[in-house]
Amino acid sequence: MKTLVIISHPDIKTSTTQAFLRDAQKNLKQVTWHPLDVLYSNYQIQIEKEQQLLTQFDRIIFQFPMYWYSSPALLKKWEDDVLTRNFVYLSEQASLKGKELGIVTSLGMPLREYQRGGVENFSISEMLIPYQALAKRAGMKFLKPFVISQFAYMTNQKRAKCLIDYQNYITNPKYDHFANYEKWMIQQLNEFKQTLPDDKQLIFQTVIDQIQNNADQLAELNWEVNMMKKKEGY
């Protein structure tokens, strides 16, 4: 699976969140980093080239800090320029059909404020409806958004978790299922193991085996519970 991450930030260089995310994907071969500020500051936006780029990926990510309940203007400009009606749905090919659209957005406010009665009063799902509608129109699958809330206040442990979850979001074909998340993590750990010296690899393998073992037991238990539910007629 190939992923294109389209970043809309008016000043990427000064953003610690964007720097963190850039580092998180740096060694992932199947991910392409595509910041829009470079594109527009040089007035190099080439519509056909952008369209051509999009067709080469399976998962397309819009990544941005939330500005007034939407992306910064840059991404909208890119949408208005690149996503011509002909490209998206008028022509026979419907170039984006079957692809996935994901959103990675960072918030200045705690997530709990994004609900009725909270300071922001509306949910992230509601705010992102224009993107969901775009996905619908293009025949794309809209992924559950990846929301980073108050990155600046995160502990190092939370940041490490955020990093792994982010990598999972942009590279795991079935990122949203627990079993798949685990499978993906074991795969990542195995890749990481290769980079260790031989003597460390053995110890690391024991850790992986333990996780695998836990996963198997969990799957077995799940199966049993399902069987019992069926018998009870739930």
Add this chain to the structure above:
Amino acid sequence: MKTLVIISHPDIKTSTTQAFLRDAQKNLKQVTWHPLDVLYSNYQIQIEKEQQLLTQFDRIIFQFPMYWYSSPALLKKWEDDVLTRNFVYLSEQASLKGKELGIVTSLGMPLREYQRGGVENFSISEMLIPYQALAKRAGMKFLKPFVISQFAYMTNQKRAKCLIDYQNYITNPKYDHFANYEKWMIQQLNEFKQTLPDDKQLIFQTVIDQIQNNADQLAELNWEVNMMKKKEGY
């Protein structure tokens, strides 16, 4: 009541809808026309001047054709630039508090497609949530949007109705109540009467009187129906 109409269209000159709306408000003294393309094409955006402008109006209108379920990028750029947190809610003054925010948007698709199962699948209300959230955050009253669907296919009669409704939307303090709409219309007709030669004025006055008479009878009937409902215990 003073109204500021902020227009976001990448090419206003070629838009028949925008030309129509511009003409519709041309003689309304309390309305100020503020197209953003001029502002940005000359790189003359002066944040403080824009903020100063906003504080002088009671009703602020965002007017744009719907592009990918939102405004063209220009308005978002203006929001990102001008609506600083300090201006909108951080400082003591909360400069927009108590004002009204209205949306005038034109659609290429028939309105019936903007619902579940329709081509667009989402309602206008849903798509405009980012603006409603902005109004909420700024302490503004969010007005029911004014939607112009498929202007190009409108008959002349429909366009005339659209013109009057639009004028009502941007100038009538209580535009959304039937009784107020009528009151506003009679006022407009009286102003129009002044522009006629004396002999025509008399005939025109008869028309106004008739409308006024109808309005009075309607109000009386409404009152009676309400009385009956109360007695019946509805």
